[in-house]
Amino acid sequence: xxxxxxxxxxxxxxxxxxxxxxxxLLLAAALFAIAATVTFGxxxxxxxxxxxxxxxxxxxxxxxxxxxRAQERATPxxxxxxxxxxxxxxxVSSALxxxxxxxxxxxxxxxxxxxxxxxxxxxSLSDQxxxxxxxxxxxxxxxxxxxxxxxxxxxxxVTSLLDAYRNASxxxxxxxxxxxxxxxxxxxxxxxxxxxxxxxxxxxxxxTASQPTAKATDQSTSAGENRQEIAVVDEQNITSALLKLxxxxxRTLYFxxxxxxxxxxxxxxxxxxxxxxxxxxxxxxxxxxxxxxxxKKDAKIPNDASAVLIMGPQVDLTANEEKxxxxxxxxxxxxxxxxxxxRTKLPGWNRVLGVLxxxxxxxxxxxxxxxxxxxxxxxxxxxxxxxxxxxxLRGVSGAVVMPGALPLLSRGNPLGGxxxxxxxxxxxxxxxxxxxxxxxxxxxxxxxxxxxxxxxVLATAxxxxxxxxxxxxxxxxxxxxxxxxxxxxxxxxxxNWVAGQETLVxxxxxxxxxxxxxxxxNVRRFTAIFSLFALPVTLLLLGGMVWWKRR
Amino acid sequence: MSKIGHIAWKELRSYFSxxxxxxxxxxxxxxxxxxxxxxxxxxAAPGGFQIAPLYGxxxxxxxxxxxxxxxxxxxxxxxxxxxxxxxxxxxxxxxxTLGKYFGALAFVVAMxxxxxxxxxxxxxxxxxxxxxxxxxxxxxxxxSSAFIAWGLFCSSLSDSSVLAGFLAFGGLLISxxxxxxxxxxxxxxxxxxxVQFSVLTHVQPMLRGAIDTKDLVFFASLSFLFLxxxxxxxxxxxxx
Numbered sequence: 001x002x003x004x005x006x007x008x009x010x011x012x013x014x015x016x017x018x019x020x021x022x023x024x025l026l027l028a029a030a031l032f033a034i035a036a037t038v039t040f041g042x043x044x045x046x047x048x049x050x051x052x053x054x055x056x057x058x059x060x061x062x063x064x065x066x067x068x069r070a071q072e073r074a075t076p077x078x079x080x081x082x083x084x085x086x087x088x089x090x091x092v093s094s095a096l097x098x099x100x101x102x103x104x105x106x107x108x109x110x111x112x113x114x115x116x117x118x119x120x121x122x123x124s125l126s127d128q129x130x131x132x133x134x135x136x137x138x139x140x141x142x143x144x145x146x147x148x149x150x151x152x153x154x155x156x157x158v159t160s161l162l163d164a165y166r167n168a169s170x171x172x173x174x175x176x177x178x179x180x181x182x183x184x185x186x187x188x189x190x191x192x193x194x195x196x197x198x199x200x201x202x203x204x205x206x207x208t209a210s211q212p213t214a215k216a217t218d219q220s221t222s223a224g225e226n227r228q229e230i231a232v233v234d235e236q237n238i239t240s241a242l243l244k245l246x247x248x249x250x251r252t253l254y255f256x257x258x259x260x261x262x263x264x265x266x267x268x269x270x271x272x273x274x275x276x277x278x279x280x281x282x283x284x285x286x287x288x289x290x291x292x293x294x295x296k297k298d299a300k301i302p303n304d305a306s307a308v309l310i311m312g313p314q315v316d317l318t319a320n321e322e323k324x325x326x327x328x329x330x331x332x333x334x335x336x337x338x339x340x341x342x343r344t345k346l347p348g349w350n351r352v353l354g355v356l357x358x359x360x361x362x363x364x365x366x367x368x369x370x371x372x373x374x375x376x377x378x379x380x381x382x383x384x385x386x387x388x389x390x391x392x393l394r395g396v397s398g399a400v401v402m403p404g405a406l407p408l409l410s411r412g413n414p415l416g417g418x419x420x421x422x423x424x425x426x427x428x429x430x431x432x433x434x435x436x437x438x439x440x441x442x443x444x445x446x447x448x449x450x451x452x453x454x455x456x457v458l459a460t461a462x463x464x465x466x467x468x469x470x471x472x473x474x475x476x477x478x479x480x481x482x483x484x485x486x487x488x489x490x491x492x493x494x495x496n497w498v499a500g501q502e503t504l505v506x507x508x509x510x511x512x513x514x515x516x517x518x519x520x521x522n523v524r525r526f527t528a529i530f531s532l533f534a535l536p537v538t539l540l541l542l543g544g545m546v547w548w549k550r551r
Numbered sequence: 552m553s554k555i556g557h558i559a560w561k562e563l564r565s566y567f568s569x570x571x572x573x574x575x576x577x578x579x580x581x582x583x584x585x586x587x588x589x590x591x592x593x594x595a596a597p598g599g600f601q602i603a604p605l606y607g608x609x610x611x612x613x614x615x616x617x618x619x620x621x622x623x624x625x626x627x628x629x630x631x632x633x634x635x636x637x638x639x640x641x642x643x644x645x646x647x648t649l650g651k652y653f654g655a656l657a658f659v660v661a662m663x664x665x666x667x668x669x670x671x672x673x674x675x676x677x678x679x680x681x682x683x684x685x686x687x688x689x690x691x692x693x694x695s696s697a698f699i700a701w702g703l704f705c706s707s708l709s710d711s712s713v714l715a716g717f718l719a720f721g722g723l724l725i726s727x728x729x730x731x732x733x734x735x736x737x738x739x740x741x742x743x744x745x746v747q748f749s750v751l752t753h754v755q756p757m758l759r760g761a762i763d764t765k766d767l768v769f770f771a772s773l774s775f776l777f778l779x780x781x782x783x784x785x786x787x788x789x790x791x
Contacts, residue, residue, distance in 0.1 A: 034725060086786075086789055087787075090783050090786060093783075094779070094783055097775075097776070097779050101772040101775065101776055104768060104772060105765070105768055105769060105772055108764060108765040108768035108769070109765050112763055112765040113763070113764050114756075114761050114763045114764075115761070115762040115763075116682070116760065116761055117681065117683075117686055117760040117761070117762060118680055118683065118760040118761075119680050119681070119682060120680075122760070123756070123759055123761035160759065167763075513680040514599035514678075515594075515599045515600050515602065515673070515677065515678060515679045515680060516594065516599050516678050517590075517591060517599075517600060517673060517676055518676060518677055519591065519672075519676045519677075520676075523672075523676060527587075527591065528588055530668070531583075531584035531587055531588070531668065532584045532588060535577075535580050535584070536577040536578075536580050536581040536584070537577075539573045539574075539576045539580065540573060540574065540577045542573050543570040543571075543572070543573025543574050544570065544573075546568060546569065546570050546573065547570035550568065550569075550570075
């Protein structure tokens, strides 16, 4: 009787008010902890509000602890030791499981693999990028400078692309900088491409510690770091910039001049160039562009030439130029020769082509199967039959648009043991036309003489000691055609292959997948009725029946 | 295993013998259908349509449905006193917990199966990139698994279904809201750390069709952690 009254006296409710509120205090501590975390996180600074929440949380935790102690003191327990042991077991095993799970997630965050289920593998980086990331000698910081309201850009495409780089390599660090919030920090970056006007163009800055062997380039700073700036943030540009960071030495491309060729504006002349976009793309890939004249008697191809580009010559070669080019091709020449229909006969150029076992057909290739648009029979959209046929073709993002394509005819074996591979070819329905009337005949399927019947080679690659690409159209690289289908990737891939820069072979942009839905009206009505009414109402009726049965 | 399966089957049957399960299913499908109708009407736009918003919104609805499904699982047994009977029968705490967990998960899988007509119509009358669709279903399954485990844990804490439901919903809401710190995560290391605990952070890549092993490990860990915690709570009756 006495012991019962003693126990009654010492119930928790009567023992201490703190013990009664112990559970609530623990809950309050958790809420204050969350509030403090959110406050610190959203403000991003050690503000007083956050500290106040943290302090209150600690007070509540202390209150809970004292309450529990009071509770334990108020309720004597005969099995205290056994309970303590079981409780300790539970606590220790919980802590162990928690630690194991944290460790597991820590490892999973560092060694993980992404399964990309999309049809165009939009969430994956290309093999070329993966190989480039593996070669990174030092950590690279990617800073995306943008303007906006938040701390991160709203462009999900950019953030997911940069995340993919960060996930693919532990050496890549990504950070975002809002130019409106941190103008001083942006100024300290000394960006060369930052727009000064009212409009702000986002920029991606890549930085890495400079390697002792690396030679400084125009985009390197003297502060012991190499840097690259990108205005158009896509995989092609980022990977190219990474390659430049790895090996910042520029390579030189020479554009042959003096024969009415198309040429980029590399001399600073005010005349507009038809190859502006090509020039920008090549410069972005760290090529230095120079004009080349072989008209002097002692002229020769410079030793530092990564490749010589000949873009649609209209005037014939002199004997000396022909000799220099011929010797260059028979040696270790690196030439991209793009031919446009000449206004006059060019026997010198034909002899140079003869070295490659080629001659130019008389007339333009008309291909009813590969025409870009109706009414313009001389502009072909040549499909790539087999992308594995040559390394150049692997990086080409689509059909190549060839305006005024000339056929490349075979004229025996190439000299110097060069092996040729056809890159682009017209179909068996193609033909050679010299006039509009003949073009119409080809379209109508007229019976042409065998020498004017397809298929015709439109672009070819030759390789042994030398590396040469010949195409039957130079205009495909001009600004109006550069942006069409796979033109820019074809030209860049060709130049990179010839220059021995296979790693810079262009990465074609991933074609967006468009989900389409074209329902007939009756189907549309059916789906609406089925999903909005029939299915939910049937389920509600079933529920009603169950309720009625069980009420 | 058969004991777990038996409890799971009993739970699944008890869901379908209550009008509430049908009401939940009807509501779930109605909201899905409303979003789907919007997608159908927008499909004529030049850029086509995206299926990811459908699954994104269904994920948000799970936030409300998961507590409704789990709040009774253990709290009701406690209130009615049947939990003592269950735990004194030749069943371990793990078997009871897993049985109830799989029962609730099976009901959510049934809910997911009922949404299969949305992608079916897309494939039948158009073209659809299957990646985000599969990613959406994987995300829904992973989130359901974690949500149910959390709901079950909350249900084990109290003998009041309503309290367990509120607690479960509050926790899920906090986990969801932590994802809002993503903007701050770029400038604050603490926010970047906290954001990793948000379900939203791990679901977004899945909705784009990218299934990352680290996200799968996160959801598996979360589910296991709460199941383990539930077992510990059930065992605590031995030493509390």
